[in-house]
Amino acid sequence: MKKQAVVINVKDNVATLVDDFTSGTEIHYFIGEQEQSVILLQDIPLGHKVAIREIKKGEEVIKYGESLGGATADIKIGQHVHVHNMESLRGRGDK
């Protein structure tokens, strides 16, 4: 089966989709050797991220095993993770 999403590091709480997928689709991915799946709660396009673990507001979004920034809202498993619910913690001259 063609791969649907990629998880780079076992610590990651997001997976990156490798195709466009619609809400309700069950997406399969591997964490290390272990296959897991997540049901999308919304349409998410190619190259974008889906939460594979609950991420509470203020917690870090993790990809590559490292922080991409902080969640600005509670994020459920299956939700799209992007600039609408997370923010860079670097270079914030406004904070």
Place this chain on the structure above:
Amino acid sequence: MMEILGYRRPDGKVGIRNHIAIIPTAVCSSTVAANIAAQVPGAVALPNQHGCCQIGADHEQTVRTLIGLGKNPNVAAVLVVGLGCEGVPIREVADEIAATGKPVEVIVIQEVGGTLKATAEGLRKAGELARKVAHLQPEKIDVSELVMAIECGGSDFTSGLASNPACGIASDMLVAAGGTSMLSETTEFIGAEHVLARRCKTPEIGEKLIRYVRECEERAKLLNVDIRGGQPTPGNIAGGISSIEEKSLGCIHKAGHAPIQDVLAYGEVPKGKGLYVMDSPGQDIESITGMVAGGATVVIFTTGRGTPTGCPIAPVIKITGNERTFKMMEDNMDIDASTIISGEETIEQVGKRIYEMVVEAANGHMPKAESLGHKEFGIYKIAPTY
């Protein structure tokens, strides 16, 4: 033990090409240099816009880069072409390069008497150099003598997922074999510098890396703009990259997992083997020029959108993780890493293919950019020209 076909230079360094470099020391001697190179087999000119009216660290950087390019072991012999009144010390550049033991000649346009005489004299000298080095034969040499530069440009989400981590594997393989690998592009460390700093051999080297990133930001602030105002770009965001941290974390994966031996100034030559980081801009051509001036003899270059560029003195291997880009720009792409995204191959398998192609390139195989004559060249400036 893996072997390559290399040219052992008098200073012990190993090249995988046998170029004659025609190096202008000022923008004003670039045309004469290009004309000479056009007529002599094996000669390549390094025309550039620099060499005069530069001051301080910016001037020093241009001088260091020109010397480094001449010293690069892919270069068998050098003709330095000066104008005569430029800021770059013409004969010092030639003498520094000659310290490697390779044949070096100099012409100065104002001393010879103009374009026609300088071209004739330059051709006479470049022809002599060609006769001195064209017969040199590569010999079997251990792969540990390779110095590989790693570059990424025209990135998209596949770069961080597929082609960059695969390059990281190739870099790890070369370092494990005793070779040298270089990561650059300081701009794209912002937000990931702590990850790289942790991997530095000593805390002091880690601090040096953080300092280079801070200086990069400070220079941008001198223009009264925040460098991050445009990072990630609208295109990056549309493609799924949510923050500068995410962009940088994808970029640094191309350097694999080896410890960082040192952080180098632009164009600085590493003192040992293993993985090094060099301060450079994110702009591909200037970044590659810096690493090649630092002694890199082969370049691996990941691209999502697809870029055709090469380098005058080092073969450049193009890798894309984007299936569509590989199909659209197959003229320019050497390795299809989209098999990682589709699940047909692992990152390790593609990394091994990249490493094998690096060894093939070292054995004389021409990557596409080299075979199509791509010789893009540019030197990084850190201050205005006065």
